[in-house]
Amino acid sequence: MPVLIPLTLADAVGAFATYPEAVALAGGTDFMVEVNEGHRSIPWRSGTVVALGRVPELTSYSVDQQRRTVTLGAAVTWSTIELDPLRSLLPALAEAARTVGSPQIRNAGTVGGNLATCSPAGDGLPVLAALDASVTLASARGSRTMPVRQFMVGVKRTAIDPGELITSITLPLLDGWQGYSKVGVRNAMVIATASACVAVDRPTRSVRIALGSVAPTVVRCDLAERIASDGADWSALRLPPDVAGRAADAAVAASRPIDDHRSTAAYRRHAVGVMVARLLDRAFPGDGAA
Amino acid sequence: MNEQYTLHVNGSVHPVADAWLGENLLFVLRERLGFMAAKGACEQGECGSCSVLVDDNLVCSCLVMAAAAVGQPILTVESLAPPGVPSDVQQAFIDAGAVQCGFCTPGLVIAAHALLADEPNPTEMVIREALSGNVCRCTGYGRIIDAVQQVSVARRSSSGLAESPGAP
Numbered sequence A: 001m002p003v004l005i006p007l008t009l010a011d012a013v014g015a016f017a018t019y020p021e022a023v024a025l026a027g028g029t030d031f032m033v034e035v036n037e038g039h040r041s042i043p044w045r046s047g048t049v050v051a052l053g054r055v056p057e058l059t060s061y062s063v064d065q066q067r068r069t070v071t072l073g074a075a076v077t078w079s080t081i082e083l084d085p086l087r088s089l090l091p092a093l094a095e096a097a098r099t100v101g102s103p104q105i106r107n108a109g110t111v112g113g114n115l116a117t118c119s120p121a122g123d124g125l126p127v128l129a130a131l132d133a134s135v136t137l138a139s140a141r142g143s144r145t146m147p148v149r150q151f152m153v154g155v156k157r158t159a160i161d162p163g164e165l166i167t168s169i170t171l172p173l174l175d176g177w178q179g180y181s182k183v184g185v186r187n188a189m190v191i192a193t194a195s196a197c198v199a200v201d202r203p204t205r206s207v208r209i210a211l212g213s214v215a216p217t218v219v220r221c222d223l224a225e226r227i228a229s230d231g232a233d234w235s236a237l238r239l240p241p242d243v244a245g246r247a248a249d250a251a252v253a254a255s256r257p258i259d260d261h262r263s264t265a266a267y268r269r270h271a272v273g274v275m276v277a278r279l280l281d282r283a284f285p286g287d288g289a290a
Numbered sequence B: 001m002n003e004q005y006t007l008h009v010n011g012s013v014h015p016v017a018d019a020w021l022g023e024n025l026l027f028v029l030r031e032r033l034g035f036m037a038a039k040g041a042c043e044q045g046e047c048g049s050c051s052v053l054v055d056d057n058l059v060c061s062c063l064v065m066a067a068a069a070v071g072q073p074i075l076t077v078e079s080l081a082p083p084g085v086p087s088d089v090q091q092a093f094i095d096a097g098a099v100q101c102g103f104c105t106p107g108l109v110i111a112a113h114a115l116l117a118d119e120p121n122p123t124e125m126v127i128r129e130a131l132s133g134n135v136c137r138c139t140g141y142g143r144i145i146d147a148v149q150q151v152s153v154a155r156r157s158s159s160g161l162a163e164s165p166g167a168p
Helices: A009-018 A031-036 A091-098 A103-108 A111-117 A125-130 A222-231 A241-254 A265-283 B025-032 B088-096 B105-118 B124-130 B142-166
Strands: A023-025 A049-051 A061-064 A069-073 A134-139 A142-147 A152-154 A165-172 A178-183 A194-201 A206-212 B002-009 B012-020 B051-054 B057-060 B073-075
Touching (some): A009 A049, A009 A165, A091 A125, A178 A265, A194 A265, A206 A222, A222 A241, A241 A265, B012 B025, B025 B051, B051 B105, B088 B142, B124 B142
Parallel strands (some): A023 A049, B002 B073
Antiparallel strands (some): A069 A165, A134 A142, A134 A165, B051 B073
16 A cells, blocks of 8 residues: 545545554654654554645635634645744734744644644644634544544544544634743754743633643633723733733642653743743733733 | 655656655755755754755754655755855855864855845844854854855845846
8 A cells, every 4th residue: 555645635535534653744743753763663564654745625715704713724834834924813823833843844744744643842722722723624434623622632642533624713803912932952943841932812801811831732821801801901811910921920839740751840830930921921012012 | 664756856756665664854865865064963853964945844854754855946056056166054154264173154144045035135033043053162152153144245235236227
């Protein structure tokens, strides 16, 4: 069985129906590392590899101004997301995109692959969680859509069933400031030690705060969000310093980091507090202009 | 599992026979097809030594499954100029002293080539970002940045000279 390279979504879905154990290959930036290091075997007999990069439905995106949503095909690359027009529509995701690997990695790596790998350190995942993105999966049985937070089950574990593939990710177009922050040992080519996303929606007066690399999957900080949205002066877009401090403390309390080869739990807690405070500061500049 | 497939490398078709299908493009280019420019160092996408263009996209060939690149144009540094006649980017690397041990050079040259094709007049920050996926342990990058800037300036002045006689 050769590597399958479907050119339509129907053929891609058909490939997984025929070979439920097939490996979905998007950018290969996670998968091929495991193959190169011999950590991943490919089930050539019972399945195969299905390369998704040439399925137009998966490599394109669409904007629905009426519903105020953007739908990203699962194989849209980070280098597409970091540039306009997506940069203007999804600023926090674009900021996260710019921190993914290197230009070479961003040219190959995809948003769907980030989700499918479901690493605790996945750069895009805090943004998807903060924006309450939804994930659409397809199989021969049909398609289903679920919240991204339900999709991410554990460390490198997702709700994908055998024979299913991620087709798209839908994100809302929020009205308000949003941004992403990441701590690592250097600027380029770094896996996040800790990351955070803050996104504001002014019409609903909601503040969304999500953290990466500090728990098995992304953490949404419900209490910190409530503290910030209840304590904000929404007309002036101002957040009193003590409120920002309490929100940051609540975010730290919501994190569940570990000590590992990349950092310590104590440092990650500290980093989360600093990032959330800074992001809130940018989200609520106090002059009503943001 | 082994299958035969063909790759389009540097403008010609190359059969790959009896290869394991999980092989990465870097391995196939070097060990099966004899294109030795792209270098293998980290094999996990961290160093950029193996950079090539696949379908005009700068990627790490160590992270491309070769059998999934069937039908896509693949360009390595070998395609930039004939042997012994360096491209302007290659010559600028020599002139600027941007080559020391040389191991990272093919990856950097193709990354610089891709950058200048996309953005003929990059700022230093843009150059640094564009080359941020290519690790060099010798030069400290300064002379590499100089080389890219030299190409940018030279291309601008030569196109300016070429246009000036007919310009209004």
